[in-house]
Amino acid sequence: MTTPPTPPTPLRHTHHTRRTRPTAHLATGVTHALLAVWALLSTVPLLWALISAFKDNRELFGNPWRLPSAWHADNFTRAWSKASIGDYFVNTLVVVFGALALTMILGSMVAYVLARFTFPGSRLIYYTFVAGMAFPVVLALVPLFFIVKSLGLLGSYQGLILVYTAYALPFTVFFLTSFFRTLPTAVAEAALIDGASQEAIFFRVMLPMAKPGLLSVGIFNFLGMWNQYLLPVALNTDRDKYVLSQGLASLSSQQGYEADWSALFAGLVIAAVPVIALYLMLQRRIQAGLTVGMLK
């Protein structure tokens, strides 16, 4: 992503450097210093949490800048089993992957139909989805709570999966509709003449072609769902079904009573690892996936 420096023409070069070299060097030095400061600000808190996760409680209350004298890996096993982080982790996996799969399939079906066909009400449907992005979710919270309650889905995996999906649909539909519009239809038309059904064309021809778009919006949705706090905190009141964000928040508010700080640090690391690992693997794609929604 770095731009290769363009070599200036020799004539201009000599003329230029004589005048600007000392200040340019100073400016570059200052630039690097400032950039490094923010790089430290971005990473030191994370490294500190990682290192603290290996300290015992006594050392945690000592100098926060010192390394642990012994590395306590048992903090992690205690966090995983005793503090239930393991259960929360599994709950999160079930809910996030269930909702992600459902969102991608339903979202791409709607987007495809809206992108390929015009029919009475198609524009209304499209704009109803777009409008869904404009309102803050917190407005819907109270009625949503009672709807989910009346469906008997409070504190259940199914309830959370359906709700996550419903609230991920607007952006997914919006993004994929414009994506499907850019795809060529020649192959689909040929397949139709050969007698393939519209549904088969969608699954066998168009969906594979839409892979890059699906991946971008999939990453976007995955991070959003892994991140979700407002919806579970209102709808997922059963402690056994807590997702990671809820579990961590409630653990951190209980530390005043139980005082197992080191397990909490370890829990924090366990919860952060999947997201950071995914980021390090797919760094470029994630940055593109997250910014693409705004540049469109």
Next chain:
Amino acid sequence: MNHGKTRIILLFLALPLTLYAVLVVSPYAQAFQISLTSWSGFTAGKPFVGFDNFQRLFQDPDFWQALAHNGLLLLVVPLVTIVLGLFFAAMLNVGGSGGKVAGVRGSAFYRRVYFLPHILPVVITAVLWQFIYNPQIGLLNGGLEAIGLGGLAHSWLGDPTVALWALIGVLVWAGVGFYVVLFSAAMQSIPKDIFEAAELDGAGRFQTLTRITLPLLRETVQVAWIYLGIHALDAFALFMVLAPSGGPDNSTMVLSQYLYLSAFQKGHFGYATAIGVLLSLLSLLMTALTFGTSRKKTTIEF
């Protein structure tokens, strides 16, 4: 091309539209209706009270305090985040010593590192900062003492005069990296010959930045402003974890949190929903204002 068209439309829309109507459209629609009732949630009826809730809201000092906090967030968070984001993006993309068009060495590394805080789930960020601000084990007080500034040590989240600023700091910390990447992408889409022409015309580094780069980024900055503003109006997760009941003396209470606490702790569902309606109007108004002002000016195409 119409063979099987009706069937696929019905087949593909039925389930998602039902889901969307039941779980998204209907709650939003109901919210507007509930905001006109004095419903406490567990009674069967929803007594209609007209605009009573809104009238009471306007006389409620807690509401005004929360609104003021949101107002401060709305002003400070986008401003600081965008200024820092633009600054670092400019450094990374046009701050190099190989001419005004070049990025500094290691800019890909910086972008990767800056983005890390943004990628963390909000609750993790919140718990992390709870530790950092903790007066006993915290990194911040420890760090201040280590460099001889122990006098500045604080109970950051416990002191009503600094708590809100401590939270603003976290929002900025988590946000900047995203905008560095966003603005970098926008800067890189500016054709290089524009910079080269400016260089030929004798424009300095600073002039190039203020006269060329920034004006060309105006639209991206506007979108960033809306996005950050909507974020600042929400900010629910961070505030709920770092200051669960609105902070010391309600000093960090924001509207989304006031809504949640009114509804799910006090059972004032009608009242809470009225807060939600006002909050939505605010965010819609902000979006409209930002887009409204941008339409008037001409945009440059390249």
